[in-house]
Amino acid sequence: MLSVGLFRETQEQFDCSWNEISKKCNVVGVDEATAFAWPSCALCNNELLAELPDRRYFCNKCGATVPTVTNMSLAVYVTSLLLPLHCSIKVQLAQETILGLLTASISTVEGYDLTSLLGQEIGPLLCLVVQTRTSEDDNKGFLLEQLPGIQ
Numbered sequence: 001m002l003s004v005g006l007f008r009e010t011q012e013q014f015d016c017s018w019n020e021i022s023k024k025c026n027v028v029g030v031d032e033a034t035a036f037a038w039p040s041c042a043l044c045n046n047e048l049l050a051e052l053p054d055r056r057y058f059c060n061k062c063g064a065t066v067p068t069v070t071n072m073s074l075a076v077y078v079t080s081l082l083l084p085l086h087c088s089i090k091v092q093l094a095q096e097t098i099l100g101l102l103t104a105s106i107s108t109v110e111g112y113d114l115t116s117l118l119g120q121e122i123g124p125l126l127c128l129v130v131q132t133r134t135s136e137d138d139n140k141g142f143l144l145e146q147l148p149g150i151q
């Protein structure tokens with residue numbers, strides 16, 4: 001387990017805790033405002049699809065009605081007993097992690113029940129620290145982006 005940081009001055013300190021945290025952390029919140037899903041062509045990955053009636057899609061690149069895959073963007077807040085006090089972590093999850101979390105929680109065909117993610121365990125995740133901030137009352141916040149393909 002490694003994490004790679006863009007902010008060197010905070011990274012060393014963060015590495016120590018994150019290495020432990022990431023082995024086992026729990027989802028405590030979902031950033032519903034930034035969560036969204038979009039279809040892409042299952043054959044060529046093209047996202048510029050024309051929607052047809054009955055939830056079918058036409059791919060201009062393939063020139064045919066094609067099966068689609070659903071792509072999702074989702075960020076969650078995680079916590080762990082090992083997390084230092086006054087520290088919050090938000091992780092922009094990679095596609096495979098999102099799908100893994102949501103598989104068990106599909107409530108309807110129409111959508112996903114994001115609240116069912118709360119309490120689920122994730123990790124370890126390989127993440128990039130994309131943003132750090134310290135608020136006036138000394139709370140530290142970290143925004144991480146999970147690197148895809150590596151669990």
Ligand SMILES: [Zn+2]
Nearest residue numbers: 041044059062
């Ligand atoms: Zn296509």
